[in-house]
Amino acid sequence: MPDLVLKGKAIKLGDNVSTDDIIPGRFAHLRSNLPELAKHVLEDAAPEFASKVKALSVAGGGKSILVAGRNLGLGSSREHAPMVIKMSGVDAILAKSAARIFFRNAINQGMPVLLCDTDKIGDGDELEINVIDGKIANLTSGITLSCGKMPPIMSAILEEGGLIPYIQKHKDFKPQKHY
Amino acid sequence: MGQTLAERILSLKSHGEAKAGDVVIADVDLAFVQDTTGPLTIRQFKESGFEALAKPQQAVVFLDHAAPSPAQQLSNDHILLRRFAGKAGCPIYDVGEGICHQLMAENFANPGDVIVGADSHTVTAGALGAFATGMGSSDVAVALALGKIWFRVPESFLIELNGAFPRGVYAKDLVLYLIGQIGADGANYRALEFRGEALARMTMSQRLTIANMAVEAGAKVGLFPSDKITRDFLREHGRGDKYRPLSADTGANYEQVIPVNLSQLEPMLSLPHAVDNVRPVAQVKGVQIQQAFIGTCTNGRLEDIAVAGEILKGKKRHPGTRLLIAPASRQVLIQAMEKGHIQSLIEAGAIILPPGCAACLGLHQGVLGDGEVCLSTANRNFRGRMGNPEAMIYLASPATAAASVMKGEITDPREFV
Ligand code: SF4
Numbered sequence: 001m002p003d004l005v006l007k008g009k010a011i012k013l014g015d016n017v018s019t020d021d022i023i024p025g026r027f028a029h030l031r032s033n034l035p036e037l038a039k040h041v042l043e044d045a046a047p048e049f050a051s052k053v054k055a056l057s058v059a060g061g062g063k064s065i066l067v068a069g070r071n072l073g074l075g076s077s078r079e080h081a082p083m084v085i086k087m088s089g090v091d092a093i094l095a096k097s098a099a100r101i102f103f104r105n106a107i108n109q110g111m112p113v114l115l116c117d118t119d120k121i122g123d124g125d126e127l128e129i130n131v132i133d134g135k136i137a138n139l140t141s142g143i144t145l146s147c148g149k150m151p152p153i154m155s156a157i158l159e160e161g162g163l164i165p166y167i168q169k170h171k172d173f174k175p176q177k178h179y
Numbered sequence: 180m181g182q183t184l185a186e187r188i189l190s191l192k193s194h195g196e197a198k199a200g201d202v203v204i205a206d207v208d209l210a211f212v213q214d215t216t217g218p219l220t221i222r223q224f225k226e227s228g229f230e231a232l233a234k235p236q237q238a239v240v241f242l243d244h245a246a247p248s249p250a251q252q253l254s255n256d257h258i259l260l261r262r263f264a265g266k267a268g269c270p271i272y273d274v275g276e277g278i279c280h281q282l283m284a285e286n287f288a289n290p291g292d293v294i295v296g297a298d299s300h301t302v303t304a305g306a307l308g309a310f311a312t313g314m315g316s317s318d319v320a321v322a323l324a325l326g327k328i329w330f331r332v333p334e335s336f337l338i339e340l341n342g343a344f345p346r347g348v349y350a351k352d353l354v355l356y357l358i359g360q361i362g363a364d365g366a367n368y369r370a371l372e373f374r375g376e377a378l379a380r381m382t383m384s385q386r387l388t389i390a391n392m393a394v395e396a397g398a399k400v401g402l403f404p405s406d407k408i409t410r411d412f413l414r415e416h417g418r419g420d421k422y423r424p425l426s427a428d429t430g431a432n433y434e435q436v437i438p439v440n441l442s443q444l445e446p447m448l449s450l451p452h453a454v455d456n457v458r459p460v461a462q463v464k465g466v467q468i469q470q471a472f473i474g475t476c477t478n479g480r481l482e483d484i485a486v487a488g489e490i491l492k493g494k495k496r497h498p499g500t501r502l503l504i505a506p507a508s509r510q511v512l513i514q515a516m517e518k519g520h521i522q523s524l525i526e527a528g529a530i531i532l533p534p535g536c537a538a539c540l541g542l543h544q545g546v547l548g549d550g551e552v553c554l555s556t557a558n559r560n561f562r563g564r565m566g567n568p569e570a571m572i573y574l575a576s577p578a579t580a581a582a583s584v585m586k587g588e589i590t591d592p593r594e595f596v
Contacts, residue, residue: 016363016453018561020559020561020562020563020564021561021562021563024541024563024566024568025215025540025541025542025563025564025566026541026542026546026563026566026567028215028244028245028253028540028542029245029249029250029251029252029253029542030252031215031218031219031252031256032218032219032252032255032256032259033252044562044563044568045562045563070364071363071364071367071397074363074364074397075299075559075561076298076299076540076559077216077297077298077299077301077313077314077315078215078216078315079216079219079315079316079317080219097364097367099364099367099397100367100368100397100399101299101313101314101315104314104315104318105314105315105317105318108315108317108318109317151202151331152202153202153329162317163317163318163321164223164226164227164317164320164321167227167228167321167324167325168226168227168228171228172325173204173325173327173329
């Protein structure tokens, strides 16, 4: 189950980071070997990313928060993209906007994603996030940001740690019809 | 209040009234996977604790991305998928049959269907009036297990198409122009719905090209109403009985209306490394290219190969270039052979690749070298997309690709058609 209230440091990326950037198609042969695949996370687009995440965790259990600009995760539907981000040690994702499939895939992997004005966050800023309330306190700048709410079905899936754990538990979507 | 096409289909499939912004659970008519997302889908399916598919005849497995496989790991993924299909009793289209989205159009997609595929270009089937959208492996695994999935009903943009394409201008130019206007995230979470008197002249092949790229503006679906052209296409493909008239209500609520007069369009290009980095070919001509790639779920159909074949008939590719042709399906390849286009293209110096995704996603059959430029008829030109982050990809119509490969540089196809 993901931490829904967490404190950590921002690792910033730019706009339009595609799923091809996160995990290029040329590594498709590693998709059934996720630990190997994860070694190539953002390899071309942000080569220092993986070592930054690692440095944070080595430096004393600090959480890593990926902070992106507009349209994070555009492109291919590969769910491997949020998976390798998660495997690299990221605990939550913030973005100005996120592509639809990536957003849904990340939640399905139990990875919190919040949409907010990420221009107000600098690389390395200390953040405190409450995923359920949609509130982000930037402890470095003193600014508080609020995020739009996700549909209740998404927060229910996130709270269970992702879609597969949700389905294992409920065997179906609940409640059944419109809500 | 009238319904948009998206609201109409999701109302039918969720057995209630679906309004933009609602979350509904909708029945899934077809769920499919391909070979780079399918193995994860199968593992998720097994993990979710389900033994059997909700509806085996409504699930399909396609082996198209690594086709034939260039690596032992991918070959093993293919084995996994073949075994799964065999055990589950669902149809499988093996290596060489073609690209999932083309085979969906030829064999499965019908107006009013809800289709989810573990591939972002599942939107292609919107050309046939199907609410078809790409999802990740977990969502498709659950759709396979339950036969239903949740959707947030999208708001819609209406794209009003009037006028006729001028000579040398095609559906690809229109959709690139539109993406340039809307932006790569301009229609995020929305449906694009197409309407207008131009549809009466728009072939299914052209509609498929347009619907295919809806996702490049961020859209969840790209929907065409069904009409005579839809009915004729279904009949030709042995599914005449699946035709149903389907359109939006006149009073439907659209978030934006974008009118386009086709007669004012010109050949367009997407420049590296973003699909919405769109310019007229006339402004970019002269850029040297080393490879032209004609194929993919966007532009690998008979009409596309025919345009290229006619431009290149009796001509030669520029000696500094490679010309790759990948028909979108076996049927397309056979028809292109019967009509003599394959002959013309081979004589012009083309390499014919097996039906499938080929060079599109950078894992085989045409990976670019450092600093090389490819003019591709695909739908994405992200850095690294064709296997090398040091290469440049321009996107254009098959006519622009054919004209350019002849001159060895980006060329306006109106010189040759
Ligand atoms: S042709 Fe390209 S875009 Fe289409 S399904 Fe294959 S890899 Fe994806």
